[in-house]
Amino acid sequence: MSRPIDSKKRSEQWQELLKKKQYSSLYTYMKEAPPVEVGDFLSYQPLKDCAAIIELFSIEEQASLFEHLQENQQLALYTLIPKRVLADIFANMSSDIRVDFYQKLSNNQKIELLPFLSRAVKQDMITLSIYPRETAGGIMSTDFVALRHDSTVGEALEQMRKDAPSNKMIYYLYVVNHEMEIMGFVKLRELVTASPSAPITDILHDTFIFSEVREDRESVARKIEKYDLVALPVLNSNGQLVGIVSYDDAMDVIRVEQTEDMERFMGIVPDESKDDYLQTSSFQHFKKRISWLIGLFFLSFFASFIMHKYESLLSTLGVLALYLTTINDAGGNAGSQTATVVIRALSLGQVKLKDWLRIVIKECKVALMFALLLSLLAFVKVVFFASLGEFLGRHLALPKEGMLQLAFVVAIALSIQVVVSTLIGAGLPMFITWLGKDPALAASPAITTIVDSTGLFIYFNIALKLLSSTAVL
Numbered sequence: 400m401s402r403p404i405d406s407k408k409r410s411e412q413w414q415e416l417l418k419k420k421q422y423s424s425l426y427t428y429m430k431e432a433p434p435v436e437v438g439d440f441l442s443y444q445p446l447k448d449c450a451a452i453i454e455l456f457s458i459e460e461q462a463s464l465f466e467h468l469q470e471n472q473q474l475a476l477y478t479l480i481p482k483r484v485l486a487d488i489f490a491n492m493s494s495d496i497r498v499d500f501y502q503k504l505s506n507n508q509k510i511e512l513l514p515f516l517s518r519a520v521k522q523d524m525i526t527l528s529i530y531p532r533e534t535a536g537g538i539m540s541t542d543f544v545a546l547r548h549d550s551t552v553g554e555a556l557e558q559m560r561k562d563a564p565s566n567k568m569i570y571y572l573y574v575v576n577h578e579m580e581i582m583g584f585v586k587l588r589e590l591v592t593a594s595p596s597a598p599i600t601d602i603l604h605d606t607f608i609f610s611e612v613r614e615d616r617e618s619v620a621r622k623i624e625k626y627d628l629v630a631l632p633v634l635n636s637n638g639q640l641v642g643i644v645s646y647d648d649a650m651d652v653i654r655v656e657q658t659e660d661m662e663r664f665m666g667i668v669p670d671e672s673k674d675d676y677l678q679t680s681s682f683q684h685f686k687k688r689i690s691w692l693i694g695l696f697f698l699s700f701f702a703s704f705i706m707h708k709y710e711s712l713l714s715t716l717g718v719l720a721l722y723l724t725t726i727n728d729a730g731g732n733a734g735s736q737t738a739t740v741v742i743r744a745l746s747l748g749q750v751k752l753k754d755w756l757r758i759v760i761k762e763c764k765v766a767l768m769f770a771l772l773l774s775l776l777a778f779v780k781v782v783f784f785a786s787l788g789e790f791l792g793r794h795l796a797l798p799k800e801g802m803l804q805l806a807f808v809v810a811i812a813l814s815i816q817v818v819v820s821t822l823i824g825a826g827l828p829m830f831i832t833w834l835g836k837d838p839a840l841a842a843s844p845a846i847t848t849i850v851d852s853t854g855l856f857i858y859f860n861i862a863l864k865l866l867s868s869t870a871v872l
Contacts, residue, residue: 410440417448426455434460438467446472450479458484462491473500477508486515495540495648498527527642535619536612538652539633539642544572546599548582553595555585570629571643574603579639581632583607609634612641617656620649621748656746694845701852709859719862722781722809726858729773729813730820730850737762737824738846745828745838755829759822766821770814777813781806808865812858819857820850 409432416425429437429452441449441464449472453461465473465488477485489497489512501509501524513521523541530536544562546555559572571584583605593602609632610619623631623646631649633642712719741758744750750758785802824846828838 406436409436413440417444417452422451422455425452430456430460434463435467438464442469442472446475446479450476453480458487459491462488466492466496470500470503474503477504482512482515485512486517486520490517490520493540494523494527494542494642495538498524502528530612533616534612535610535614535616535633535644536642538616538619538648539612539644540648541642543630543632543640543643545579545640546572546574546585548574548576548600548603550599551595552590552593552597552599552602555590555599556595559590571632573632573640573643574599575640578637581607581609581634581638581640584632607632610644611636616644616652617746619644620652620656623649624653702848702855705852705855705859709855709863712859712863718785718805719858721784722777723855723858725777725780725809726813726816727851727854729777730816730854731847733766733769733817734820734824734846734850737765737821738828741825741828742838745832752829752832758825758829762821762825763818766818769821770817773817774810774814778806778810781809804866808858808862811865812854812861815857815861816850816854819853820846823850823853 409428413425413428416428429440441452444452449468453464453476456464465476468476480488489501492500497520501512504512516524527536527539527541530539532538544559546558550558555572570587572587572590573584574582576582583603584607585599585602585604589602608622608626608628610622612633612635619631619633622628623644628646630643630645632640633644635641741750741762744758782802785805827846827849832838
């Protein structure tokens with residue numbers, strides 16, 4: 400009786416066998432493991448070892464393993480695997496993964512491979528290559544079973560055995576007419592348990608969720624997630640079935656979109672590469688980050704300008720500088736939190752641009768509650784540290800008559816800064832959405848840099864107006 404084995408322990412066992420070049424034993428153990436684990440293991444092995452191991456498997460198994468390799472490993476193996484063998488692997492791969500890989504090849508590599516591909520595979524790749532990557536057509540697969548509406552259950556079962564897709568996506572079987580217009584679907588369980596002589600229309604579900612071929616892929620993924628579907632049919636403008644998007648494809652889309660949103664929000668330019676952190680070169684990381692850093696560097700000039708403008712105020716009352724970080728940190732945190740919440744709501748479709756007034760009102764209420772609590776804490780903080788002025792440096796200590804005025808200034812400035820920063824955090828994503836761009840472009844570093852400038856302006860102006868009439872200045 401076989402016992403379960405920890406995946407980490409299994410990987411260590413494979414590594415030991417590979418080190419000893421015991422390929423036969425390695426194949427025996429790998430054959431019993433999930434292809435995704437084998438693919439992950441091979442993605443981090445030397446190219447020659449990877450090619451040698453893959454050759455031990457059958458063509459169908461090689462196709463499954465190839466699908467689970469890292470993209471850079473797939474492209475590297477193209478140069479080692481004979482083109483005739485690679486064509487056989489192609490024929491057994493899922494259509495959507497196959498076309499994604501094919502599009503990554505250079506023109507010369509495509510020309511080298513094309514003569515070895517079957518006519519059906521060529522036609523399939525040409526068809527799928529038409530659609531942009533960001534659409535349902537760009538992520539759909541043609542591995543599905545289409546049943547004729549006038550067939551019986553027995554005929555449908557025979558058709559399913561004949562046309563069963565390579566990725567075994569047969570939980571739903573789609574019923575079409577002679578023009579390939581979709582009429583509904585049947586579930587595999589119902590098909591198997593129905594009488595063979597019964598017409599297929601007896602178990603037909605004619606109410607169903609679908610996507611259009613040009614629909615945004617994120618919208619398609621949301622539909623699959625919302626309705627808890629295993630697969631979603633993709634139709635063209637004539638209502639004809641052209642492909643399906645499976646649950647795992649939808650999860651890939653959601654993961655990619657979330658990664659892109661997170662990168663944009665943190666001021667990193669997303670790219671199409673699927674390589675992980677260590678497999679991405681240092682220069683590539685540099686290119687992804689530098690544009691925002693340069694932009695924010697110049698944006699920070701506004702804060703420097705404000706500091707220079709109020710330089711005399713700081714020289715007169717240097718203790719004001721002690722609470723600059725308190726004001727700016729509160730504003731930066733409030734703005735970034737608000738932007739995160741609003742961007743998520745916009746991305747998930749929970750709110751629309753037309754809801755801008757409701758969003759502003761809601762965030763104003765939240766900001767006022769933040770401001771009330773944080774300003775009270777700031778007042779206490781200033782009084783506490785000002786009381787201990789002798790420990791912080793006598794030259795920064797305030798006379799007792801100025802202590803409460805300063806605490807009041809910091810509290811008022813912080814409360815106004817929190818409200819302003821919250822409105823900026825809510826307004827910037829909506830403004831970018833209004834421009835037709837991804838709201839995630841309202842990057843957190845940009846919001847922080849902007850509210851730093853507003854915080855300085857608010858703080859110094861309030862200090863100048865409220866303290867100029869006292870003995871403090």
